Amino acid sequence: MANDVIIAGLDIGSNSIKCVVGVADAQGGVDIIGTGCATTKGMRAGDVQNRAEFVAAIRRAREEAEMMAGVELNDVFVSVSGIPLECDSSFGAWCIEGAEVAETDIRQVLRIARARQVAPTTDVLFCVPGHYMVDSHIDIVAPIGLRGVRLEVDVHLNIGKRETFDEIARCCKEAGLSVGTFVPNTLASGEALLRAEDREMGIALVDIGGSTTEISVYRGGALVFSTNLPVGGERVTSDLSIMFQVPGVEAERLKQTSGSALSWKVGDHETVELPVVGGMRARTVARSEVAQVCEARYEEILQLVRDAIVSEGLVVGVRMPHVVFTGGASQIANLVDLAERVLSTPCVYGEPRSVRGMVDMVRNPKYAAATGIVLYAARKRPDVWVPVTPTAPAKTLFSRLLDWIR
Numbered sequence: 001m002a003n004d005v006i007i008a009g010l011d012i013g014s015n016s017i018k019c020v021v022g023v024a025d026a027q028g029g030v031d032i033i034g035t036g037c038a039t040t041k042g043m044r045a046g047d048v049q050n051r052a053e054f055v056a057a058i059r060r061a062r063e064e065a066e067m068m069a070g071v072e073l074n075d076v077f078v079s080v081s082g083i084p085l086e087c088d089s090s091f092g093a094w095c096i097e098g099a100e101v102a103e104t105d106i107r108q109v110l111r112i113a114r115a116r117q118v119a120p121t122t123d124v125l126f127c128v129p130g131h132y133m134v135d136s137h138i139d140i141v142a143p144i145g146l147r148g149v150r151l152e153v154d155v156h157l158n159i160g161k162r163e164t165f166d167e168i169a170r171c172c173k174e175a176g177l178s179v180g181t182f183v184p185n186t187l188a189s190g191e192a193l194l195r196a197e198d199r200e201m202g203i204a205l206v207d208i209g210g211s212t213t214e215i216s217v218y219r220g221g222a223l224v225f226s227t228n229l230p231v232g233g234e235r236v237t238s239d240l241s242i243m244f245q246v247p248g249v250e251a252e253r254l255k256q257t258s259g260s261a262l263s264w265k266v267g268d269h270e271t272v273e274l275p276v277v278g279g280m281r282a283r284t285v286a287r288s289e290v291a292q293v294c295e296a297r298y299e300e301i302l303q304l305v306r307d308a309i310v311s312e313g314l315v316v317g318v319r320m321p322h323v324v325f326t327g328g329a330s331q332i333a334n335l336v337d338l339a340e341r342v343l344s345t346p347c348v349y350g351e352p353r354s355v356r357g358m359v360d361m362v363r364n365p366k367y368a369a370a371t372g373i374v375l376y377a378a379r380k381r382p383d384v385w386v387p388v389t390p391t392a393p394a395k396t397l398f399s400r401l402l403d404w405i406r
């Protein structure tokens with residue numbers, strides 16, 4: 001269709017870089033046409049450490065997605081995980097003097113909400129609006145057009161080092177991609193996996209990645225809490241590596257092929273062959289021993305998730321919000337069963353919503369954030385789209401969307 005645009009989302013994780021390409025129509029519908037994924041160790045603890053390797057990984061993810069989609073990509077929307085970000089909440093108020101709330105008022109109130117004194121080397125990187133209030137009307141998600149005197153908003157701030165994002169943008173540029181804007185991870189995965197009714201009723205989204213676990217809680221249609229824990233699937237791999245004295249790659253294979261988050265679900269007589277390494281003889285271990293190591297670490301991660309949600313006062317009565325899991329490390333067998341026990345609430349695996357085309361390609365939970373970026377860009381600002389052709393200057397689209405998000 002003439003007004004269809006190609007949107008590319010790039011999710012830069014501590015473990016791998018994922019690229020998803022979609023064709024968005026004027027109604028915000030998205031056809032997935034390509035994906036690419038490249039593992040990388042180029043970024044550690046939020047800093048680009050091996051630049052050449054990191055740039056090469058971005059290029060690989062881009063080229064794989066381009067090949068599948070049959071298009072050339074020049075611009076991307078990007079989310080980054082694995083970077084230590086301080087999460088905080090704030091609020092802003094703005095006088096609307098009896099007029100209808102307009103888009104300029106939204107920008108003003110968000111500008112005020114994000115004005116915060118932060119440590120000298122850090123900046124407020126993202127300001128995600130929660131609920132708005134217009135005079136006595138509370139818990140409003142879309143206030144434009146309402147009349148009142150005073151507009152207020154609760155926001156979630158992500159505070160971190162801007163240099164890291166600048167450096168990532170430079171690396172993307174070297175890999176042939178201009179970064180239009182960075183999208184907060186919390187919004188990206190939520191856009192892909194949560195239905196409007198889930199957000200309305202109250203739900204928690206937990207993305208267990210390689211080195212981080214990101215939690216976002218929605219209620220009344222808006223994000224009410226987000227945080228990230230510095231622990232993910234890599235810890236499980238490293239536990240297995242130490243426990244069974246196998247190298248990291250073998251421990252990873254062991255986890256993916258024989259791991260389980262519940263050891264009692266593993267048959268008593270099941271065994272696993274360990275590889276011959278470092279002059280050791282071939283060994284066989286009970287699969288339940290492998291599962292016990294996995295279970296202990298996943299249980300710890302889930303307890304941290306529970307503590308984070310409980311300490312924010314987000315447990316209504318005695319009940320936790322329902323939980324949707326995503327992220328590569330959520331693929332361990334029996335995670336949902338363990339989670340329901342630890343969190344005492346119904347838990348499910350996230351499924352990409354509202355996408356068409358190569359849906360099976362993005363069903364793997366590691367693609368949730370990259371898919372969400374494409375949906376987010378497609379839905380939030382349809383009025384600022386410009387049709388993308390290989391030569392079209394897309395800068396205005398990106399800079400305007402950037403303004404909106406910030």
Ligand SMILES: Nc1ncnc2c1ncn2[C@@H]1O[C@H](COP(=O)(O)OP(=O)(O)OP(=O)(O)O)[C@@H](O)[C@H]1O
Binds near residue numbers: 012233256328329332
């Ligand atoms: N089948 C599987 N079972 C268990 N864990 C898995 C499986 N497949 C992948 N993983 C784990 O998923 C993790 C990577 O997930 P993901 O790609 O979401 O991380 P990332 O986005 O790169 O990291 P982060 O979000 O922490 O920066 C790794 O720790 C990997 O071991």
Ligand SMILES: [Mg+2]
Binds near residue numbers: 013014082327369
């Ligand atoms: Mg991630």
